[in-house]
Amino acid sequence: MVLAVRHDPLHQREQLTTNHNSPVKRLVLLGSTGSIGRQTLEVVRQHPEHLKVVGLAAGSNAEALLRQAAEFPEAKLALYQNHPAIPSGMGALVDLASMEEADVVVVSVAGVIGLQPTLAAIEAGKTIALASKEVLVAAGELVMPLVRAKGASLLPIDSEHSAIHQCLRGYACSDVAEIILTASGGPFRGRKRDELRGVTPQQALRHPTWTMGGKITLDSATLMNKGLEMIEARWLFDVPIQRVRAVVHPQSIVHSMVRLNDGSVLAQMGWPDMRLPIQVALLHPERRPNNLPAWNPLDTPELTFEEIDEEAFPCPALARRSAEEGGTMPCAMNAANEEAANLFLKGQGTFLGIAEVVREVMARHRPVEVRLDTILKTDRWARETARELIRNQPRTLHG
Numbered sequence: 001m002v003l004a005v006r007h008d009p010l011h012q013r014e015q016l017t018t019n020h021n022s023p024v025k026r027l028v029l030l031g032s033t034g035s036i037g038r039q040t041l042e043v044v045r046q047h048p049e050h051l052k053v054v055g056l057a058a059g060s061n062a063e064a065l066l067r068q069a070a071e072f073p074e075a076k077l078a079l080y081q082n083h084p085a086i087p088s089g090m091g092a093l094v095d096l097a098s099m100e101e102a103d104v105v106v107v108s109v110a111g112v113i114g115l116q117p118t119l120a121a122i123e124a125g126k127t128i129a130l131a132s133k134e135v136l137v138a139a140g141e142l143v144m145p146l147v148r149a150k151g152a153s154l155l156p157i158d159s160e161h162s163a164i165h166q167c168l169r170g171y172a173c174s175d176v177a178e179i180i181l182t183a184s185g186g187p188f189r190g191r192k193r194d195e196l197r198g199v200t201p202q203q204a205l206r207h208p209t210w211t212m213g214g215k216i217t218l219d220s221a222t223l224m225n226k227g228l229e230m231i232e233a234r235w236l237f238d239v240p241i242q243r244v245r246a247v248v249h250p251q252s253i254v255h256s257m258v259r260l261n262d263g264s265v266l267a268q269m270g271w272p273d274m275r276l277p278i279q280v281a282l283l284h285p286e287r288r289p290n291n292l293p294a295w296n297p298l299d300t301p302e303l304t305f306e307e308i309d310e311e312a313f314p315c316p317a318l319a320r321r322s323a324e325e326g327g328t329m330p331c332a333m334n335a336a337n338e339e340a341a342n343l344f345l346k347g348q349g350t351f352l353g354i355a356e357v358v359r360e361v362m363a364r365h366r367p368v369e370v371r372l373d374t375i376l377k378t379d380r381w382a383r384e385t386a387r388e389l390i391r392n393q394p395r396t397l398h399g
């Protein structure tokens with residue numbers, strides 16, 4: 001985000017108006033078949049005079065991708081998994097992310113797999129609308145200098161970061177004393193550690209306020225999602241991790257807050273509906289009407305905030321520690337979490353074991369300087385180590 005680049009959000013308006021003279025923004029959508037991808041297409045349908053889809057990409061669901069292609073026949077396609085009729089593999093995703101005809105690349109694939117297409121899109125001078133927080137968690141140290149070098153715009157889709165971005169319009173990053181992220185608390189809010197033994201994937205996937213893809217829903221149940229978001233905020237808004245914290249806010253109305261140096265706290269509020277932050281990013285800096293239900297304070301007269309229980313939910317503290325250690329440590333932490341979370345969703349390992357796998361992988365990792373090759377190597381190593389831990393030490397890792 002230019003905010004992070006020049007410490008002055010006002011530059012962002014200048015940059016976007018000079019970069020994108022066309023009244024229609026042409027979008028490439030990486031992860032178009034997922035929760036964020038499908039909601040992005042809803043936003044496009046509401047603003048056809050301002051947004052046009054020129055590229056669609058998914059992981060393996062060719063059927064859903066081809067259905068979307070029937071609705072957006074001008075869009076080029078890419079699929080990660082091999083397919084006889086669709087350009088496939090990482091190369092196809094990278095080509096789509098850097099294609100000449102695109103202005104904005106929406107990165108909403110699940111996980112760090114979005115890193116290489118994101119780097120390619122920044123290199124090609126595209127505006128990035130970023131949902132895939134894992135990209136900045138694993139490689140913020142690589143992505144942000146490239147954003148600065150290319151003068152690119154990196155706009156957040158995550159509702160918390162969209163909230164902070166909106167609060168900071170008109171302020172510089174140096175005005176920020178503290179970023180306060182809000183967390184719904186997930187389906188297990190209020191449970192003690194002992195009460196989390198034996199929870200099932202089905203229970204973990206019952207999120208109280210948001211409907212999202214499987215991995216992020218599980219991350220919300222372990223609260224790792226908040227840990228990842230603290231690191232994402234650290235990079236987007238260029239503040240040290242020590243000045244980013246999270247509180248539980250079960251109503252999910254306040255999407256996050258910023259305390260400025262003079263003590264004033266700014267918040268952005270609304271119903272928990274990702275279509276709004278997606279629209280804010282895609283139409284930035286314009287604010288256009290839509291048909292989303294509007295929130296009225298009288299609808300939710302009671303807004304409450306609680307401390308995170310770090311004994312029951314150790315993941316945010318692990319994520320914070322990985323950011324403090326720096327280098328490739330957040331990459332190892334993220335990969336271990338992705339692997340343990342995806343295996344848990346397939347019935348392997350335990351809910352409490354996810355944090356234990358992350359802790360153990362971090363204990364074994366010796367962080368090195370962040371480069372694309374060290375990120376890819378660390379990511380591979382951490383996944384293998386996490387898999388091995390879950391295979392060989394099921395008892396130690398049992399929750």
Ligand SMILES: NC(=O)c1ccc[n+]([C@@H]2O[C@H](COP(=O)([O-])OP(=O)(O)OC[C@H]3O[C@@H](n4cnc5c(N)ncnc54)[C@H](OP(=O)(O)O)[C@@H]3O)[C@@H](O)[C@H]2O)c1
Nearest residue numbers: 031033034035036058059060061080109110131132212213
């Ligand atoms: N959902 C939310 O409300 C929300 C909010 C904030 C941030 N986010 C972030 O947005 C990202 C996506 O979340 P989601 O909830 O939309 O996930 P999701 O519903 O699981 O969708 C994931 C998307 O990524 C695609 N994908 C998976 N592996 C891929 C690969 N190797 N190459 C290319 N595409 C691949 C999937 O394609 P297939 O359908 O073919 O598998 C699908 O289109 C995550 O990083 C999440 O943390 C989500």
